[in-house]
Amino acid sequence: MEQKKVLTMVLFVMAHGLLAITVHASQQLPAACDWYESLIDTCKSALLTAGFGFNPTSDCCYESYYAFNHAMFDKTGKAIINMCNCFQFATKSLKYDPYKIIGLPHTCGIKISFPISMCVFWPTVPLTLVPKQ
Numbered sequence: 001m002e003q004k005k006v007l008t009m010v011l012f013v014m015a016h017g018l019l020a021i022t023v024h025a026s027q028q029l030p031a032a033c034d035w036y037e038s039l040i041d042t043c044k045s046a047l048l049t050a051g052f053g054f055n056p057t058s059d060c061c062y063e064s065y066y067a068f069n070h071a072m073f074d075k076t077g078k079a080i081i082n083m084c085n086c087f088q089f090a091t092k093s094l095k096y097d098p099y100k101i102i103g104l105p106h107t108c109g110i111k112i113s114f115p116i117s118m119c120v121f122w123p124t125v126p127l128t129l130v131p132k133q
Contacts, residue, residue: 028093032085039067040090043104047096054100054107061108068110084119091120 029037043060056064071083090096098120105112 030085030089032082033089034082035070035079036067036083036086039063040086040094044096047090047100047104048094049100050097054103056104056107060104061110064104064108065110068105068112072113080114080119084122087116087120 029040033040039060042063043056046054046056046060067083071079074080087096087098087101091098091101101120102117104110105116
C-alpha cells in the first residue's frame with residue numbers, strides 16, 4: 001500500500017514538472033510568434049539540426065504551409081512582419097539554423113511572395129517586404 005502512495009506521488013511530481021516545462025517553453029516565445037508557435041514547435045528537430053542535410057517532416061511542411069499562407073494573405077502585412085520577427089527570435093534565442101528557415105518554403109514546395117532571406121537576416125523588418133495585394 002505504501003508503494004502505491006510513493007508511486008502516485010512520483011507520477012504526480014513528474015506530470016507537474018512536465019506541465020511546468022511546457023508552460024515555460026511557450027512563455028518564452030514573443031507575441032509575434034503566437035500564430036507561428038505550431039510551426040516553431042513542429043519543425044524544431046529539422047531547424048535545429050546542424051549540418052548540410054535538411055529533411056523536414058511532413059508535419060513540419062504542413063504547419064509551414066498554413067503559417068506561410070496565413071502570413072501572405074493578411075492584407076495588413078502585419079502577419080508577415082510577425083512571422084519575420086518570430087523567425088529572427090528563433091534564430092537568435094532558440095538557435096534555429098537561419099539557412100534552414102530560409103530553405104523551408106522551397107524544401108516543402110511552398111511558393112511565397114516575400115524575400116524570406118531578408119526576413120530572417122534584417123535586424124528590423126521593413127514594410128517594403130509586405131507584398132501589395
